[in-house]
Amino acid sequence: MSLTADEVNKIAHLARLGIDKQDVAAYANDLSGMLDLMTRMSEVNTDDVEPMAHPMDQAQRLRVDKVTELNHREAFQEIAPQVEAGLYLVPKVIE
């Protein structure tokens, strides 16, 4: 199976991932190679197999509903690229 440059660009956009134009073909080639590797999975019949999302057969633990986190805005925003009046700033969002 092989991916086209268009498909790579489409996935890259979904992932909001800028890739250089001159690299698109190489990515298409690498991803196609990976997909080839994956075709091996179809060698095995898995119709009656339950998918496994976690290594442990465990249930989610529940937390008591208690406020444990205090305001650390200053520390959190010290590492932010752009803030003002306690808000994170981004280019204008158009609804």
Next chain:
Amino acid sequence: MEWETVIGLEIHTQLSTRSKIFSGAATAYGAEPNTQACAVDLGLPGVLPVLNQEAVRMAVIFGMAIEANIAPYSVFARKNYFYPDLPKGYQISQMDHPIVGVGHLDIEVDGVIKRIGVTRAHLEEDAGKSLHEDFHGLTGIDLNRAGTPLLEIVSEPDMRNAKEAVAYMRKLHELVRYLGICDGNMQEGSFRCDANVSVRPKGQVEFGTRAEIKNINSFKFVEKAINHEVERQIALLESGGKVVQETRLYDSVKDETRSMRSKEEANDYRYFPDPDLLPVIIDEAFKAQIKTELPELPDAKKQRFKVDYQLDEESVAILTASRALADYFEAVNKKSGCEAKLCANWITGDLSAALNKAGLDISASPINDERLSGLLTRIGDGTISGKIAKQVFELLWQSAASADDIIAEQGLTQISDTGAIVAIIDKIIADNPNQVEQYRSGKDKMFAFFVGQVMKAMQGKANPAEVNKILKERL
């Protein structure tokens, strides 16, 4: 051509937990921007979600209230998309295995009861807020709301007009507040609605193409937005056009819906099970425990109020609109020993009016059930008249004193002493010979004049029944 409207609603209810669904940050409304967004809510690297038990409990109790299947096994999934109010680049939600399965809710429109199917209800985290005030041409992001628990309740496309949609939404609004799982505050966004609207030629089985109207935040707007959208779709179809499946935003100022192209663009949410969270297992013991916490639901309560208290529809509707008011009524009825109608009249009348005027909820009423009962007891046993009672009510509202203290202090006890009443009546008959003459010559209306005179002379404290009786004898 005759058209039929098909409506399904997705309602997002913010669950009233103290802390967020996956973190220990507070959920209180109105805090300074980003002061209630902890490392987990901000999606900092390496931090992890842990599920809030209370959110699970609330979802389950809701499921029980709509007689839905509670999933013994439910799974959180990541819904992937980029948006600045979504810090992790994915929303933790539920897709294939929601916590609440198929249930239903009965609505009543124009006296007809209709059952609306609930497809599912699932837990998810709320996003933050984008503030569009101008920051040098930039948008500000406040993530305080990010991570607030939401229960998204998805209905079947069972509603056929805007009125039914509003009735369903109101019914759900009442229910979640009854259950104590959502404060229902629509201005603050605690209860939000997306409507899926389509039209089809009457008689056609297949659904038409639907448009989703996002974020409608009042009952009034739901009705207007749906009606507007229905008109738009019909006009479009009748002029030979086609409805496009899209997301539309209702603009309450212009009263129109418009396309949200920005949200439409190539949505592929790539749902998959969140590997940071394990399946939620709800066993029979947990369900049994929650069942014991299930309060009497609105429909059952209404029915009981009608039958047990013999109240009229309107009083029942008002009294059962909230659990707190219904509880208040029942407490007053029990403590005062008065008949239900008297209790209902005072609560739906004077008390509700005073609360409305002061903008207070029953839970914040200055007159608690104990003190109102004290007042009604004294009406019931004839100590005070209904008219005096209104005076006492005013004083109850303004002070902390009991009705008995106020009656004693102000000397408001009703006079039922026949001797005292006879003496006053005799004096009034003697003082007004002309009026007596008129009455006796058949002018019955004059009777009211004498009652008024007696009451005036006795400062309203005379027992009206006694006054009537004695006046008739003496005249």
Next chain:
Amino acid sequence: MHNKTLAELSLGLQAKTFSSVELTQCFLDRINQHQQLNAYITVTTELAMAQAKAADQRIANGTADLLTGIPIAQKDIFCTQGVVTTCGSKMLANFSAPYNATVVDKFNLAGAVMLGKLNMDEFAMGSSNETSYFGAVRNPWNINSVPGGSSGGSAAAVSARLAASATGTDTGGSIRQPAALCGITGLKPTYGRVSRYGMIAYASSLDQGGPMTRSAEDAAIMLQAMAGFDEKDSTSVDVPVPDYRANLNKSLVGLKIGLPKEFFGEGLDENVAATLVTAIDEYRRLGAEIIDISMPNLKLAIPAYYVIAPAECSANLSRFDGVRYGYRCDNPTDLTDLYTRSRGEAFGKEVKRRILMGTYALSTGYYDAYYLKAQKIRRLISEDFKAALASVDVIMGPVTPSTAFGIGEKMDDPIAMYLSDIYTIAINLAGVPAMSIPAGFVAGMPVGLQLIGDYFSEDRLLNIAHQYQQVTDWHNFIPTGFE
């Protein structure tokens, strides 16, 4: 001093043969002398000296722990408050976490000294430590060879005695493979044994932190400090932590060792295979019984892994968007530009490759064929392990198909690089614990032997490794120039 084991260092500190300040200074000097290895991204000289002083005080007060005053280093994937945590990426080159990883807190509590943050493949994606934004790490046994990855800085530092021991993380072999290629001992614990809180996620259902040390006994000491239930990590398992040193000296007589035939087939370098056969003979002499087994689904581990890990990583790395922390591109024109350029400029090629792969595997129309299929195969692989471990005590095999390859050799062929993870990846899919221990040399380069155990059998694995290290001295070899 720097050649002593953790147990020996602890004794020396308690007996005041040397102080933590002296010991720390010794390691700091060595780090300085051997910068050519590029093992460290950040050296925390001042913090280390302050911690050493505090440790000496604690030792003087008689309140010292086993690790008090011992200089270790953290893989730069563990968040450290006040110290930059880069995860090997330009994205986080200036990122200072406002919190500590649970693992870091635990070492602080024990009074260990942190020398610095160790180099790694970018976001732990790589098998050679060449994807690091901060440059490739070199193998102390041959500076033209890779140290393995992604915990390449950790392996090189421990092997070259630039830290008494180190932490690593393992998603598909990232502790065991570099441990094997650098001749040290590495342990990937059972999934859920060590908290992932504050450990920057690559693939959440596979990631697991663990120790990288010079011996099994040292690994036991390190794991003792790292392991334990953490309420901040939903996937952390609430199972009691045993005393990992208690059973080190248990005899191996009667031990059943399973050798999957799939581990010794085509693709394994014959000299490496011969070295492993010798090592297994050693176990036979220790009284173990060798049993041939088969795990038919192992061959599907690589494809399943390269769907699951990229899928998880594609979502895990979405948070790096230039809004709240991390790299942000200059003068974004709009929101999409902010996202695509910040991410495009700050992620390296391997990270991008995996994000693209994962995004593709989860997208509409492909989910069932790739992601769901991979999850089903994951179940089959996990059942292979369960079945095998029901009949044997431990599974043994190679860690890598060959010894360390040359720097640059496989950088242009990602698929060849992925295939070199063939012996380690299945273990992460199943979630069982596994170790790599030094088992000999081929042409002067170390070879690792892999030990795989049942869930939460770390104490047993440590015992099996320790017994081997009592009768062999492969783990005591020091690379030339680092004595």
